[in-house]
Amino acid sequence: QKEVEQNSGPxxxxxxxxxxxxxxxxDRGSQSFFWYRQYSGKSPELIMSIYSNGDKEDGRFTAQLxxxxxxxxxxxxxxxxxxxxxxxxxxxxxxxxxxxxSGTRLQVQP
Amino acid sequence: DAGxxxxxxxxxxxxxxxxxxxxKPISGHDYLFWYRQTMMRGLELLIYFNNNVPxxxxxxxxxxxxxxxxxxxxxxxxxxxxxxxxxxxYFCASSFRGLNTGELFFGEGxxxxxx
Numbered sequence: 001q002k003e004v005e006q007n008s009g010p011x012x013x014x015x016x017x018x019x020x021x022x023x024x025x026x027d028r029g030s031q032s033f034f035w036y037r038q039y040s041g042k043s044p045e046l047i048m049s050i051y052s053n054g055d056k057e058d059g060r061f062t063a064q065l066x067x068x069x070x071x072x073x074x075x076x077x078x079x080x081x082x083x084x085x086x087x088x089x090x091x092x093x094x095x096x097x098x099x100x101x102s103g104t105r106l107q108v109q110p
Numbered sequence: 111d112a113g114x115x116x117x118x119x120x121x122x123x124x125x126x127x128x129x130x131x132x133x134k135p136i137s138g139h140d141y142l143f144w145y146r147q148t149m150m151r152g153l154e155l156l157i158y159f160n161n162n163v164p165x166x167x168x169x170x171x172x173x174x175x176x177x178x179x180x181x182x183x184x185x186x187x188x189x190x191x192x193x194x195x196x197x198x199x200y201f202c203a204s205s206f207r208g209l210n211t212g213e214l215f216f217g218e219g220x221x222x223x224x225x
Contacts (some may be wrong), residue, residue, distance in 0.1 A: 043201060043216035088216035096166050097143055098214060
């Protein structure tokens, strides 16, 4: 079992819709969680971090964390074609460096 | 700040040759990470340093891989001898964990192709 798992996609949504990206993790010691966005041919960049159960909103992005279910999600409201990218979920156990999932490719159709 | 700087951006070499990838972290960052990304395996941690000291090299695939950080502003990842299965994008990242735990700043990557 991989430490951080994501559906590879592609997840296709129409412009203006809500995109929902999901991630599960296996290490219950994980304390911090992050979403990175990676455009094709580019490097990952941090877009959201979440440390406690519940929701965290930043503009059109909402990160959700449920530690009991070992589940992290990212919602993107009013999706735009410029949101088309691969979204990487990452977990930090505090014992070593970030562990990344394989990423979910999002396609926003104009 | 110029961000994390990696070189070369692209490297094409033949099997058996030595490959050296270079990284300059963001000034003031005390953590440096080397990751490798492939379609099959995603983004994998190879090794990371704290204050120039290697902390965790458990991700280094085998003895053909080595990494050094002789000072706070420079690190190398060396593959000798290289093999076709080493073909990947190698990312260097740095962070200042006291500022925002988990926020890694990635370089643009070095795309390695081993023929």
